[in-house]
Amino acid sequence: MSSKGRKILLLPGDGIGPEVVREVKKILEWFNKNKSLDFSFDEELIGGASIDVNKIPITDEVFYKSLQSDAVILGACGGPKWDNLEFSKKPERALLKLRKELKLFANLRPAICFKQLVDSSTLKPEIVSGLDIMIVRELTGGIYFGEPRGIEPIENNQRRGINTHSYTTSEIQRIARVAFDLAKKRKNVVTSCEKSNVMEAGVLWREEVQLIKDKEFKKVELNHMLADNCAMQLLRNPKQFDVILADNLFGDMLSDEAAMLTGSLGLLPSASLGARDKNGKIRSLYEPVHGSAPDIAGKNIANPIATILSLSMALRYSLDLEKEADLLDAAVQKVLDDGLRTKDIISKGNKEVTTTDMGDAIISKLK
């Protein structure tokens, strides 16, 4: 990919989305001006903001723009204004459509406990300080999508609820490759989680992950762990993990559990990645883990760090700008070192700043 002309689509969305994405835009502008990069960025409506104007949560035009972009950065969708719409018309449908149509099968969620914020965690500081885990969750298969599914009547006036947990070799192998590739850039260790003690699909998962490791990633260390044990180990000794690989269901639980170890929703980024196309481009969507936070929207007090770190993931995984990603991560650390905090992470002895101030402070540390 050339270092020039990368297309980024910004989708601020609803609630605090526009406030936190505004800070990302400022950083992109800074990179263009000071690092001779040539990001071109477009901004479009999504979610409730799109419903208000276009009557639908995402238009075809915006959808096709997202297909043509090198990375999509989203704020958040949804809010009380649109809560009474029927399910298929809600703002959040836009997100599901993007994930589905862009075939984003890998969800990456880092759980990092910043040393400056160690007291925000419910765990003891020595357990979480310096924590840096990456959870890789399969996003398009498994029990949330498997057929048959449904609720059916059975004898004696009873009903039966059915969901099917199923994975194929290729579905397991492609997500395993994402985890191994990531581990190579980190501490080189993957822990793959399943329930092979009670599920056939778990046995297949374990065998296929091992096969990919033996064939393609000989130098990466692979450990297999039962998913319930992983849930316990995350609380007992989370720093034993580097990359955790899990299917859709277990990954859903484990990534939320790991997120809570870090103590603040306003700091957690995420990436959803699809396959690499023949031009080497990966379809991708970057967004903070948090939602639209309607309770604080419009007050300029939201924490923009989760969205800014989502940009850093985009630089790293979609735009081949590893150095710029490192620079941005370091700038966030420096601002926290200086004791600047938005309201959600404020503690005694620190200085409270607005969303805008936090963005400006991070930019000042890029210099």
Ligand code: NAD
């Ligand atoms: P939420 O994440 O929006 O808010 C939960 C709590 O965390 C709130 O008190 C909020 O003020 C606080 N918070 C969240 N992000 C923050 C930030 N950056 N800085 C400071 N404080 C922050 O979750 P919710 O209240 O359950 O959902 C609100 C709306 O967001 C709903 O409509 C929901 O459907 C939607 N939602 C969207 C996404 C998404 O777009 N990916 C994800 C989750 C929820």
